[in-house]
Amino acid sequence: NAGVMQNPRHLVRRRGQEARLRCSPMKGHSHVYWYRQLPEEGLKFMVYLQKENIIDESGMPKERFSAEFPKEGPSILRIQQVVRGDSAAYFCASSITAYSNQPQHFGDGTRLSIL
Amino acid sequence: AQTVTQSQPEMSVQEAETVTLSCTYDTSESDYYLFWYKQPPSRQMILVIRQEAYKQQNATENRFSVNFQKAAKSFSLKISDSQLGDAAMYFCAYRSGGDDKIIFGKGTRLHILP
Numbered sequence: 239n240a241g242v243m244q245n246p247r248h249l250v251r252r253r254g255q256e257a258r259l260r261c262s263p264m265k266g267h268s269h270v271y272w273y274r275q276l277p278e279e280g281l282k283f284m285v286y287l288q289k290e291n292i293i294d295e296s297g298m299p300k301e302r303f304s305a306e307f308p309k310e311g312p313s314i315l316r317i318q319q320v321v322r323g324d325s326a327a328y329f330c331a332s333s334i335t336a337y338s339n340q341p342q343h344f345g346d347g348t349r350l351s352i353l
Numbered sequence: 354a355q356t357v358t359q360s361q362p363e364m365s366v367q368e369a370e371t372v373t374l375s376c377t378y379d380t381s382e383s384d385y386y387l388f389w390y391k392q393p394p395s396r397q398m399i400l401v402i403r404q405e406a407y408k409q410q411n412a413t414e415n416r417f418s419v420n421f422q423k424a425a426k427s428f429s430l431k432i433s434d435s436q437l438g439d440a441a442m443y444f445c446a447y448r449s450g451g452d453d454k455i456i457f458g459k460g461t462r463l464h465i466l467p
Contacts, residue, residue, distance in 0.1 A: 271454070280457030281444070293453065296454075338451070338453075344398035346395070346397050347397075
């Protein structure tokens, strides 16, 4: 059973460019969560999506960040016009249901570096 | 708002010894889950142990066990017979029963001394 797959593992962008981070959930999982980890910090929730729907985006910055989880294909976290402060590790997790007694399984993360 | 506090940024323990990592949390909920995650240098997030708030019995997983004090809102992790592979960042985390997000503490970096 493949786990949560995130790619790329490392992504380097220059200020002002766009970053696209991909997450393929575990097989059979239709719930995806994105978290951001700043250096020397814990993970912070960004957004929760179910197929084709954003359920909770309370942790997403209001500008430049967007997320989608289409019917077919991986979930995408998109950051437009990146700035130095966007440098972080971005983790995706998936679960089989939204019930909190079901664990969230994490991917290995994408480390985004902004030059 | 719920919060998770880890007051020990770093700890060290001699190999084969026992170490306890502290965690306190704040919530007004009665239905919630608590977790300890391990993040080695590879940056994977590995679930070490999980505790349901309604269970009085402390969770254990091999060398890992917790001391869950619900009234005190304390959730410490004990690692017995520490091994070099236990060196990592350890995050305490909370999830409300009615919520989708996990709330993480800032972490404790554990060093294992050979």
